[in-house]
Amino acid sequence: MSATRTVRIAPSILTADFGRLAEQVQAAEAGGADLFHLDVMDGHFVPQLSFGPEVVAAVRAATSLPIEVHMMVAQPAAHFAAFAAAGAQTLLFHVEATADASAALAAAHATGCRAGVAVSPGTPVERLAPLLGALDQVVIMLVHPGRGGQTMLDAHLDKVPQLRALLAAAGRDVPIELDGGVKAENAARCAAAGADILVAGSAVYNDRATPAAALAQLRSALAPAD
Ligand code: DX5
Ligand code: ZN
Numbered sequence: 001m002s003a004t005r006t007v008r009i010a011p012s013i014l015t016a017d018f019g020r021l022a023e024q025v026q027a028a029e030a031g032g033a034d035l036f037h038l039d040v041m042d043g044h045f046v047p048q049l050s051f052g053p054e055v056v057a058a059v060r061a062a063t064s065l066p067i068e069v070h071m072m073v074a075q076p077a078a079h080f081a082a083f084a085a086a087g088a089q090t091l092l093f094h095v096e097a098t099a100d101a102s103a104a105l106a107a108a109h110a111t112g113c114r115a116g117v118a119v120s121p122g123t124p125v126e127r128l129a130p131l132l133g134a135l136d137q138v139v140i141m142l143v144h145p146g147r148g149g150q151t152m153l154d155a156h157l158d159k160v161p162q163l164r165a166l167l168a169a170a171g172r173d174v175p176i177e178l179d180g181g182v183k184a185e186n187a188a189r190c191a192a193a194g195a196d197i198l199v200a201g202s203a204v205y206n207d208r209a210t211p212a213a214a215l216a217q218l219r220s221a222l223a224p225a226d
Contacts, residue, residue, distance in 0.1 A: 007187075007196060007222050008034035008197045009034055009215060010034060010037040010177070010197050011028045011037065011204040011211065011215075012036075012037045012070075012179075013025065013036065013059065013201075013205065014039045014050065014201045015148045015201055021055070024205065025062040025063050027211040028212075029063045031210075031215035035068060036065055036066070036067050036068070037201075040079075041145075042073035045073050045097050046146040053079075053082040053083055054086070056086035057086040059087075060088075067087060068092055069092065070179065070199075071091065071094070072097075073097065076093035076094070076104060076108075077093075084113050090113055090116065091108040091116075092115075094119075094120065095119055095123060095127055096119075096123055101130075102131060105131060116138055117135060118140075118141055119159070120141050121144055125159050125163040126166070129166060133172070135172070137174055138163060138174065140156065140176060142180035142181050145180075149201070150180060152181025154186065154189070157190065158193075160193040163176055164176065176195055177196065177197035178198055178199065182203055183200075184214075184217040184221040187222050198218070200218055
């Protein structure tokens with residue numbers, strides 16, 4: 001079924017050493033990361049604070065890989081231009097954060113970026129039905145947004161085939177990304193569910209292995225078993 005699908009790995013820097021950010025980013029790039037997933041939190045949509053466009057610009061300066069910004073913020077459209085200017089290629093905002101997600105997608109596209117939405121664990125994928133024609137990507141959250149290092153709520157893997165069916169019925173083929181709790185132990189299940197991109201935060205940036213070694217472990221977990 002998914003034998004020919006290439007799953008991309010998107011490290012999240014949330015648990016990286018920010019004192020050595022450029023080095024940490026370059027270590028993941030050298031280790032085979034496909035893109036970077038940058039988690040922005042505003043203290044409103046989620047209680048936590050993380051970072052803003054300045055850190056995105058610092059990552060941009062450290063790598064030539066694509067950057068996506070996962071905006072866990074209450075007013076995403078107010079910040080699209082700043083993240084685009086900082087060097088993001090893809091703007092991802094929460095469907096729960098905006099009353100008019102279609103307008104927000106149009107505003108994100110107006111910056112020249114790709115645009116997509118994220119759905120928190122409590123949100124059914126049917127909520128995306130009116131947006132299917134305008135999305136470039138969907139993020140299915142497998143943890144409640146706010147912190148790295150949480151355990152995957154793996155019952156929500158069922159949303160991948162559900163969303164794939166909705167997209168197919170609308171004639172769309174867009175990447176589905178899984179975010180939260182991805183590890184070498186569950187990466188194959190994520191791929192089997194039909195994911196195109198796996199976010200890996202604490203699986204890549206931790207005090208047990210280098211980013212390159214951790215990425216190699218994830219890759220081998222995804223390699224076809226033959
Ligand atoms: C959660 C973030 C995730 C997460 C990834 O709010 O959106 O991107 O921190 O980290 P791990 O892989 O450690 O769950
Ligand atoms: Zn994220």
